[in-house]
Amino acid sequence: MTRPLSVALCLATLSACGGGKSGGGAPADRAALVARIDSIVSAPIDQGKVAGASIAVVRGSDTIAVQGFGRANLELDVPTPPHAIYEIGSVTKQFTASAILQLVEQGKVDLDADVRTYLPDYNSQGRRIPVRRLMDHTSGIKGYTEMPEFGTLASQKLPRDTLVTLFSKQPFDFEPGEELIYNNSAYFLLGLIIEKVSGQPYAEYVKEHLFGPAGMVDAQYCSERSVQARKVQGYDTDRVEGDNPDSTRLVLKGYIDHTWPYSAGSLCASAIDLVAWNQALHGGRILGAEAYHELVTPGTLNDGTPVRYAKGIVPEPVLGHRAFEHGGGIPGFLSENLYFPDDSLSIVVLYNTAGPVGPEAAARAIAEAILGTPPDDSVPFEGDAATYAGTFTGRGRGRPTEITVVADGGRLRVKRAEADTGRVLRYLGGDTFGLGTAHYTFVRNGATVTGLTLDAIGTLNHLVRK
Numbered sequence: 001m002t003r004p005l006s007v008a009l010c011l012a013t014l015s016a017c018g019g020g021k022s023g024g025g026a027p028a029d030r031a032a033l034v035a036r037i038d039s040i041v042s043a044p045i046d047q048g049k050v051a052g053a054s055i056a057v058v059r060g061s062d063t064i065a066v067q068g069f070g071r072a073n074l075e076l077d078v079p080t081p082p083h084a085i086y087e088i089g090s091v092t093k094q095f096t097a098s099a100i101l102q103l104v105e106q107g108k109v110d111l112d113a114d115v116r117t118y119l120p121d122y123n124s125q126g127r128r129i130p131v132r133r134l135m136d137h138t139s140g141i142k143g144y145t146e147m148p149e150f151g152t153l154a155s156q157k158l159p160r161d162t163l164v165t166l167f168s169k170q171p172f173d174f175e176p177g178e179e180l181i182y183n184n185s186a187y188f189l190l191g192l193i194i195e196k197v198s199g200q201p202y203a204e205y206v207k208e209h210l211f212g213p214a215g216m217v218d219a220q221y222c223s224e225r226s227v228q229a230r231k232v233q234g235y236d237t238d239r240v241e242g243d244n245p246d247s248t249r250l251v252l253k254g255y256i257d258h259t260w261p262y263s264a265g266s267l268c269a270s271a272i273d274l275v276a277w278n279q280a281l282h283g284g285r286i287l288g289a290e291a292y293h294e295l296v297t298p299g300t301l302n303d304g305t306p307v308r309y310a311k312g313i314v315p316e317p318v319l320g321h322r323a324f325e326h327g328g329g330i331p332g333f334l335s336e337n338l339y340f341p342d343d344s345l346s347i348v349v350l351y352n353t354a355g356p357v358g359p360e361a362a363a364r365a366i367a368e369a370i371l372g373t374p375p376d377d378s379v380p381f382e383g384d385a386a387t388y389a390g391t392f393t394g395r396g397r398g399r400p401t402e403i404t405v406v407a408d409g410g411r412l413r414v415k416r417a418e419a420d421t422g423r424v425l426r427y428l429g430g431d432t433f434g435l436g437t438a439h440y441t442f443v444r445n446g447a448t449v450t451g452l453t454l455d456a457i458g459t460l461n462h463l464v465r466k
Contacts (some may be wrong), residue, residue, distance in 0.1 A: 036369045037065055040350070040362050043069040051235045051250055052080040056271035057366060060344040064370075068270050072232040072352065074250065083270045085231045086350040087222050088335045089328025091274070092267040093187050095210050097135055097312030099194050102209060102289040108197045111135075111294070117182075118130065120192045123168040131193070131371040132178045134186035135311040136299055137458065142170035143183045144260075146398025147207065154256045161186065163260060173395055175450035177302035180309060180460035181397050184264040187312075191263025202263050211273075214280035219269040222258050231268065232330015233354040248356055253332025265330050271348040278339040278346045282324070296324060301460070308457045316437060316457065319367055319374035327360055336363040345370065378434070385412050388431075388442050390451040394463035401463060403452065406441075 037057065044050040052070035057063075068080030097343030103109040109118070111132040114349035118120055118131075133139040144150050144167040153163065167185045174181075191202045198205050203221035203342035211219045218230070234253035258266045269277075280286050285297060298310045308316060314325045321340050328335040334351045336359040342442045347366050349359035368374065375454075394401045404415040404420055412433060431442040431449075443451035 002443075008233060012356070025105050030395075033369060034065060037366050038067075038069075040365045040369070041067075041069050042359045044362075048250070049237075050351050050359050051230060052084075052346075052352045053280065053359070053362075054080060054084045054086065054232075054271045054350045055366070055398050056275045056346065056348045057361075057370075058272075058275045058346045059370070072230075074233070074235070078233060080352075081230055083218060083272060084350075085155060085218050085268055085270050086335060086351075086352060087181045087234065087266075087268050087330050087333040088141060088274070088350070089261070089265045089330035089333060090184075091269075091326050091328040091335050091337050092231060092261070092263065092265045093312035094281070095206050095267060095277075095312070096187055096263040096327055097295055098172075098206055098210060098286055100131070100135065100190055101311070102297055103194065103197050103289055104294075105288055105291050109193065114191075115189060118196050119189065122164070122189070124169075125172065125175055127172065129176050129291075131190075132299065136180065136192050136307060136309050137183045138177050138180045138299075138301065138307065139183060139185060139186045140172040140174040140178065140394070141178050141185045141189075142167050143181070143185050143398065144188070145184045151261075154260055157257050157259055159258060160188075160192070160262070164192075174461075175302075179301065179395065179462065180307050180392065180458075181395065182458035184261075184398060185217060187260050187264035194263065196314055206267070210277075210286065213285055215276045216273040218270060219267065219277075222261075222266050223270040224255065224258050228268070230270075235353045236332060237355045250353060258329050261330060265328060271350050274337050274348045275346040278324075278337070282339060282341055304454075307460050309460075314457055318364060319371050321367075322373055327358070328356075334358050336360045338363045338367065340367070340371070343371065377428065378426035379429055384389070385410055387447075388412055388449055390435060390449065391466045392463035394454070397459060401459075401461070402453070403454070403463065405452075 009391055041053050041055055045053065050070065051074050052072050054068050055065060055253045057065045066082060068084050071079055072078045072080045072084055100109055109131060112130050113277060115129045115131060115134065116124055129139050142240045145166065146164055149166060194204055194205055207372055235250045236253045237248040238251045240247040240249050296310050296313060296315050300306050316325060317323060321343050324339045326337055332352060334354055336349045338347045347363045349363045351359050389405055389407045391402060391404045393400060396399065406413050406415065412425045414425055414435060415422040423435055425435050425440060428434050431444065438456040441453040442449045443453060450465050454461055454463060
């Protein structure tokens with residue numbers, strides 16, 4: 001496959017971008033950085049895994065790159081333009097959470113009030129569900145995107161109550177506050193609360209109170225029908241029959257009516273829009289100090305276990321630097337919004353392809369090119385690896401989770417399927433090991449390991465040893 005055309009708005013030098021001098025140093029260093037970023041983003045496009053992408057990399061007042069790659073439309077062979085617009089999926093959630101907290105500031109919402117205070121007709125099945133439990137995925141409500149019935153509903157335009165009735169009848173995954181499982185139903189309800197309390201449709205509220213103050217000129221509620229200038233076509237991937245099980249091809253994205261992602265995932269924006277959002281949100285132009293602290297500070301489960309997900313946003317160190325992050329996925333699109341507050345650095349990567357690779361790895365690779373190699377947070381493991389070996393089961397997102405931990409010499413590997421060779425865990429100290437951003441903390445009864453707490457940021461649940 002020939003290398004896709006990349007269209008640059010702002011590329012190589014400070015003089016071309018009009019920004020201030022950054023830590024990058026000489027123009028030659030700047031050119032090397034831009035070339036490295038180009039290589040990172042182009043790789044999956046060159047491999048035929050992604051149709052097109054847009055990035056915005058901005059450090060303070062220095063615009064390092066705002067660039068389109070690959071194709072906005074494969075059928076017409078249209079290159080991705082600067083300021084291309086994408087469906088951003090679950091990056092929407094930080095807008096919804098911010099809207100709720102604006103209403104808290106106005107005294108119209110109480111985070112500790114029961115959801116039925118604002119949605120009195122909601123079927124909570126006799127449970128008290130504080131609003132804050134909706135915001136950090138600890139409500140226990142059944143997630144609608146994991147329900148088989150949603151596959152049929154997704155392509156239909158029906159009253160929103162249809163969906164609420166559907167998921168509100170389902171058994172709770174757990175009692176409110178007992179665990180954390182990423183949940184789109186909860187954010188759907190938050191959108192309904194915003195409308196009920198503010199008196200405005202969700203789309204109008206975010207446009208007036210969030211997009212406008214942030215200077216997000218292209219952002220809007222997505223539509224499956226409206227024609228929008230610079231909106232890219234989305235693509236999914238499909239397996240190709242043959243000897244290679246990893247062989248895939250790009251296909252037109254699956255249809256979804258934007259009645260349903262709603263306040264959990266129906267916003268559209270350009271990469272530079274999300275930079276503007278980062279600067280406004282973290283610069284004090286959207287929320288006051290107390291509400292902002294609430295937004296970015298994780299809470300705890302009922303038993304005091306701290307969670308790592310805050311409210312629509314993940315405050316998690318990246319490369320040893322303080323960072324705020326959230327990704328998104330919706331048919332045809334994947335997104336990653338990464339912000340380093342101490343470095344005033346925004347890295348936004350948007351793909352118009354859902355799978356088989358995601359933009360998070362590209363965003364972190366770009367961050368490493370700018371900020372340097374991350375520190376090694378592992379410590380030497382000198383214990384008995386066999387102590388931890390076993391199979392652990394528990395709840396998961398939409399289906400039960402089963403993890404097998406095997407001892408491999410002095411190391412541990414974690415497997416999720418019989419044919420899986422397993423991935424090596426790094427030791428973090430005590431009874432905690434890590435894999436990517438996930439933490440595996442083993443639970444003991446005396447000397448015997450009886451369980452495992454899996455903290456994957458969007459999931460925090462307790463598994464028992466079989």
